[in-house]
Amino acid sequence: MKKTLLTTASVLMLASGVAQAEDKTLTISVYAFAQDEFKTIVYEPFEKKCGCKLVVETGNSVERLAKMEEHKASPVVDMAVVSMADALAASRKGLIDKVDTAKLSSFNKLYDIAKDPNGDGMSVGYTFYATSIVYRTDKMKIDSWGDLLKDDIVSHVAFPNVTTNQGPPALYMLGQALGTDAPDLKTPIEALGAKKDKVVTFYVKSSQLVQLMQQEEIWAAPVGRFSWAPFTKLGLPLAWATPKEGQTGGMNVMVVTKNSKNRDLALEFMDFWLSTEVQTKLAEKLIDSPANAEVKVSDEVANNITFGADTAKSLKLIPSDVALDYRDKWLSEWNSKVGQ
């Protein structure tokens, strides 16, 4: 069924692609986020520069990876942006190639953590984000991830579902607060499960949190820094916590599809995206925190994104192999302790 749907989708996509094709066409697969801004800042300027046509596919990473797997023999997508863990998953399935960093003039400008996030040479980080807790300063003080489970706080908390990008990192930090570093996340899931009835909701989309915060339905929630800006516009006394266990987060990376016929063009596009100019513009629009260390932004912008070498170094990221190998265990543990 999946095959049929994907084949139909690809035939339709190919048909529309062929109709619009110019001499050179590069197909990219990206998150469906802020596409209007990406079009103005990245896609259109690149098309002008290379004299080529960009075909942009969007969707969540599960759908996009499934599509790449389906077209493994004859890839449709030339380059994709995915999470670190998904890049490792794609690498294990033989869907992507080593990134020829010699062809990326911006490569040496990247923060060290972005140069080869999975240590296998198969991806390059283009943005990263911190994950911490946004909270009402007039109602509570958050000094530790463990504070989220305190009796007077937990009934005003929205915690990310384990299936979201923020879920496992937030659980990992909760585990640290509970004195464990174990990658199985059993302890924090159990602790959260014991208070599941009190937690307001286990959110799936962070966009929902702004409304819940505005309605005073919640007073605290672990979120990615990219969600922070809308909270600052609510006019509520809100702060970004700096828990003693530190902040966690995630990184999104670029990958090149194996057997892509447009490998050089894909690398040219990646280089353009990683350039100081483009990364600065994306940061100024508060879309992506820059992985390029040469990017300079105003204090106001810096406060709204994840910015700077020190921040980049301090983030406690879950290694991709752990995320991949434990994903199913986390889900079944979550379903048995929290999900019911």
Place this chain on the structure above:
Amino acid sequence: MFQNRAEGLALALPAALFAALVFLVPVVLLLSEGFRNADQWTLSAYVDFFSQPLNRTVFLRTLKLSALVTLVAAVIGYAAAYAIVSLPPGAKGRMVGLVVLPLMISPVARTYAWIVILGRTGIINQALQAIGLTDEPIRILFSETAIFIGLLQLFLPLMIISLISALENLPRDVVPAARVLGAGWLSVFWKIILPLTKEGLVIGGTLVFTGSMTAYITPAILGGSKVLMLETLLYQQVTVSNNFVAASVIAFILIVMSFAANILLKRIASARRSGK
């Protein structure tokens, strides 16, 4: 009407082909996924599904909430429909218009409105606090209660409309006749109105039950991932786990439950008739 049968069939063929191609084939392909394991036919996906406690909980919750919404919609629906058909024609038209009005507003907008109404600072909590029933706001959002309220509001008009058309076919004199002969209101409803309007109840009940069971937006927004229903579980299986087999199993269960509800309601209706 046609000179020969072939002519009629030929005219129906394009629509039949279209329906088969875009509806039947995909549905059969999707459903067959749940019965296949590599090269052989098997029920193992169904056994796996029901062996997991979470899935059983979600299945029973979906069944319970859908049944409850249908029951309450029937009770409120009969009262509202009876009141509406008793009105003079002009007022009746206006009331029917009011009942239909919510159906013209997107379920997303209607459900988002409930987030505001049911929230800690929403009007329900404000009213409860104002009349002194509670000191602190009570939690309604992200609970079965919130889903129940959302679904009932979403599908009640379908029940009322079905019952209005059934009640309009009720012979005008039977209720006053029964009352004159000394029957109480409960007796009138149980022995006269219900048997004579059962078709409307079966149609309305099937629409409300099936709609409640297969609604996605309302449970997703008002229940979240804390109160999963079969539809929200199906979405999770596809988008998070990429598990099309589990999605196929859930889809099949939903279809079977819809048919079962319809058959059950018809049985109940015919049992009352044969029992008379």
